[in-house]
Amino acid sequence: MINLEIPQKLGQVQQMAQQLASTVFRPISRKYDAIEHGDTPQELKPVAQMMAAMPRGEGKKGAGDDGAIRNGSNMTGILAVEAMCWGDVGLMLSIPGSGLGNAAIMAVGSPEQKAQYGKLYCAMAITEPGAGSDSAAVSTTAQLDGDEWVLNGEKIYCTAGQRCDAIVVWATLDKSLGKAAIKSFIVPRDTPGLTLVRVEDKMGLRISDTAALAFNDCRIPRDHLLGSEEVGDTEEARKKAFGGVMQTFDNTRPQVAAMALGVARAALEITRELHEKEGVKADFSKLPYNSSARELALYRMEADLEAARLMTLKAAWMADNGQPNSKEASMCKAKAGRMGNDVTLQCVALCGELGYSEQTLLEKLARDSKIIDIFEGTQQIQQLIVARHLLGLSSRELK
Amino acid sequence: MSTDALFDLSLTEEQRITREGSRRFARQVMAPRAREADEQAGADDEIVAGIAALGLPLMPIPEALGGVGLPRSPLSAALVIEDLAEGDMSHALAALQPMGAVHALMDFGNDDQQERWLPSLASDSFQAAAVALAEPGMAFEPSQLQCRAERHGDAYRLSGSKALVPMAASCHWFVVVAMDDDGPAAFVVPADVDGLSITPQAYMGLRGAGLCTLNLEQVKVPLGDRLAHFDLERLMALSRIGLSALAVGTCQAVLDYSIPYVKERKAFGEPIAWRQSVAFMVANMGIEIEGMRLMMLRAASRAEQGLPFTREAYLAHLQCMEKAMEIGTNGIQLFGGAGFVRDYPLEMWYRNLRSIAVLHGSLMV
Numbered sequence: 113m114i115n116l117e118i119p120q121k122l123g124q125v126q127q128m129a130q131q132l133a134s135t136v137f138r139p140i141s142r143k144y145d146a147i148e149h150g151d152t153p154q155e156l157k158p159v160a161q162m163m164a165a166m167p168r169g170e171g172k173k174g175a176g177d178d179g180a181i182r183n184g185s186n187m188t189g190i191l192a193v194e195a196m197c198w199g200d201v202g203l204m205l206s207i208p209g210s211g212l213g214n215a216a217i218m219a220v221g222s223p224e225q226k227a228q229y230g231k232l233y234c235a236m237a238i239t240e241p242g243a244g245s246d247s248a249a250v251s252t253t254a255q256l257d258g259d260e261w262v263l264n265g266e267k268i269y270c271t272a273g274q275r276c277d278a279i280v281v282w283a284t285l286d287k288s289l290g291k292a293a294i295k296s297f298i299v300p301r302d303t304p305g306l307t308l309v310r311v312e313d314k315m316g317l318r319i320s321d322t323a324a325l326a327f328n329d330c331r332i333p334r335d336h337l338l339g340s341e342e343v344g345d346t347e348e349a350r351k352k353a354f355g356g357v358m359q360t361f362d363n364t365r366p367q368v369a370a371m372a373l374g375v376a377r378a379a380l381e382i383t384r385e386l387h388e389k390e391g392v393k394a395d396f397s398k399l400p401y402n403s404s405a406r407e408l409a410l411y412r413m414e415a416d417l418e419a420a421r422l423m424t425l426k427a428a429w430m431a432d433n434g435q436p437n438s439k440e441a442s443m444c445k446a447k448a449g450r451m452g453n454d455v456t457l458q459c460v461a462l463c464g465e466l467g468y469s470e471q472t473l474l475e476k477l478a479r480d481s482k483i484i485d486i487f488e489g490t491q492q493i494q495q496l497i498v499a500r501h502l503l504g505l506s507s508r509e510l511k
Numbered sequence: 512m513s514t515d516a517l518f519d520l521s522l523t524e525e526q527r528i529t530r531e532g533s534r535r536f537a538r539q540v541m542a543p544r545a546r547e548a549d550e551q552a553g554a555d556d557e558i559v560a561g562i563a564a565l566g567l568p569l570m571p572i573p574e575a576l577g578g579v580g581l582p583r584s585p586l587s588a589a590l591v592i593e594d595l596a597e598g599d600m601s602h603a604l605a606a607l608q609p610m611g612a613v614h615a616l617m618d619f620g621n622d623d624q625q626e627r628w629l630p631s632l633a634s635d636s637f638q639a640a641a642v643a644l645a646e647p648g649m650a651f652e653p654s655q656l657q658c659r660a661e662r663h664g665d666a667y668r669l670s671g672s673k674a675l676v677p678m679a680a681s682c683h684w685f686v687v688v689a690m691d692d693d694g695p696a697a698f699v700v701p702a703d704v705d706g707l708s709i710t711p712q713a714y715m716g717l718r719g720a721g722l723c724t725l726n727l728e729q730v731k732v733p734l735g736d737r738l739a740h741f742d743l744e745r746l747m748a749l750s751r752i753g754l755s756a757l758a759v760g761t762c763q764a765v766l767d768y769s770i771p772y773v774k775e776r777k778a779f780g781e782p783i784a785w786r787q788s789v790a791f792m793v794a795n796m797g798i799e800i801e802g803m804r805l806m807m808l809r810a811a812s813r814a815e816q817g818l819p820f821t822r823e824a825y826l827a828h829l830q831c832m833e834k835a836m837e838i839g840t841n842g843i844q845l846f847g848g849a850g851f852v853r854d855y856p857l858e859m860w861y862r863n864l865r866s867i868a869v870l871h872g873s874l875m876v
Contacts, residue, residue: 113519419803
């Protein structure tokens with residue numbers, strides 16, 4: 113039966129995350145915007161312990177055996193991420209223990225890998241100086257030498273690459289074989305041959321460490337490859353292999369969309385409060401076009417946020433119920449990414465000098481929001497994926 | 512507000528079956544004949560009869576009054592509107608208008624009023640009635656109605672004008688919303704009453720919907736025909752859901768029609784769909800329709816569950832009126848000159864979609 117409300121059980125998770133965001137994150141939000149390149153903030157350590165103690169999402173796919181509808185770990189994740197990012201997206205990304213690498217290990221790792229690395233803090237390294245959105249162009253190499261993989265290459269823009277325990281690194285077994293030869297490897301942070309080149313200075317998310325890493329004859333055990341070593345001897349098999357790697361994104365894109373939801377809600381709330389103090393109240397009492405420009409702007413932002421929020425919940429709901437959601441995951445990431453950017457920037461403009469100043473969080477939210485429309489697949493990559501799905505075109509036809 | 516119910520987007524078995532039937536009718540009967548009705552500026556009788564045969568106005572009417580006696584279901588109504596709008600927005604609006612009028616009587620009328628007015632609509636053939644809220648002019652605002660109702664002894668006298676009333680020339684009666692001393696009120700006005708004149712109007716779109724203006728000059732309405740439980744906010748909100756559903760269905764038609772065309776049409780030696788500038792327009796249509804549909808469904812399902820839904824309906828309608836027009840415009844753009852000529856339906860959809868920002872009070876779910 114169609115129902116787009118959050119069930120009570122999940123509402124509790126949401127409230128806990130919101131509590132954390134307002135009592136832990138918000139009070140230190142400005143402080144850590146000014147401290148770049150520090151260690152993990154002290155205040156986040158108890159948060160990490162608390163989260164480690166919480167029951168992990170089973171990671172189980174599909175509806176229950178009875179075919180009943182589930183609201184599972186994907187949807188819970190959306191609600192928690194949204195609420196925490198209302199507090200501070202940079203701080204949320206700095207909580208030790210839950211990196212993108214963890215999502216990849218949980219999605220495609222073996223039981224042993226999950227046991228060994230599941231509870232550590234795992235980052236993900238895909239982007240290279242010469243390969244960003246085009247993840248098939250990865251040129252970091254992995255060569256088998258006896259019982260070890262030897263990694264060589266350079267990775268950039270690796271979130272938590274400095275503070276993590278291990279990194280899931282994308283590398284190619286043989287560049288001439290294209291996508292199919294790209295595999296991911298778990299590289300413990302202290303492996304010899306892995307060096308931290310630099311930590312980036314950024315416009316937003318400043319407390320979150322974004323690292324450039326170099327791999328020089330970096331050796332890891334053979335069983336640290338995620339998934340299968342096979343490259344596949346037919347084109348179909350190769351396509352499938354890379355598709356499997358990309359599947360991680362179907363689960364992570366809605367989570368990233370949820371970041372934009374939290375940031376936008378924060379900006380909109382502050383903006384609405386400031387407007388109410390000036391007597392501007394968007395209370396749905398007049399038709400949109402009979403409202404003032406400020407009221408109409410508030411309505412439009414709220415509508416866009418609502419659209420993005422429902423789309424994100426839908427994508428997560430599909431994942432929880434074992435429905436293929438690649439199109440919907442990209443749809444919600446595209447909508448939420450651009451909405452987050454539009455809303456936070458408009459909020460700054462609507463609040464004038466006050467919005468632009470550091471007296472409120474609006475300018476920070478606007479700085480933080482931009483990256484959400486870039487990482488985990490840019491706006492344009494999401495549109496490309498959605499277009500291929502709708503039009504039924506391959507990546508060769510629609511480049 | 513949260514309940515124990517899970518977040519769920521699955522249709523019930525009944526909704527799925529109804530949907531199959533209404534979609535088939537939309538595709539096979541409505542879509543091929545929409546253009547002719549648009550050109551002739553009048554509804555196609557067979558389409559109207561076909562929609563009437565679905566029996567939607569009958570559903571909530573009590574059995575004693577000739578109906579089926581099912582509980583009111585804003586969600587099911589919204590789904591049907593969306594499906595039929597995929598076939599043609601004009602006919603969906605025209606032929607479903609009696610359903611909106613029944614809903615108004617069910618929600619706002621007392622037992623006597625329902626007994627008096629509903630049997631005339633309890634039929635498998637098309638029996639028309641309409642809610643008349645919008646008024647002529649530029650800056651209509653429902654909270655500041657110009658149409659007045661003045662009490663004279665044992666009756667009211669209604670004076671003013673109402674606009675954008677679908678199929679008004681065929682209606683048995685109207686629910687006319689007017690200001691009385693206590694604020695906005697609603698009155699059932701029979702079509703043949705003295706002092707009421709009905710004038711067809713030509714509009715940019717919805718030319719098959721029989722849109723008319725009503726002029727009321729001292730129209731006498733007995734006290735008993737003032738709807739007992741009228742709630743303007745509820746009328747507006749339920750209508751916003753209906754209008755949003757019209758927008759979603761029509762936009763889906765634009766998208767579904769555009770996809771094969773851009774894959775077939777070639778330029779520079781390959782299908783234009785292979786170019787990102789074209790493909791991204793298609794992607795954005797799909798993305799926005801998804802958001803519009805979910806907002807419409809959320810408002811409808813809250814109404815169905817008895818939760819407050821004014822805010823959700825307002826936001827859904829705002830999103831739909833603006834994004835729908837973007838989609839209508841881009842539909843033409845994708846077809847280029849072919850979108851502008853009347854051989855293709857794109858220009859008709861563009862003209863029809865603009866109405867979502869202008870209609871008010873129609874198609875209460």
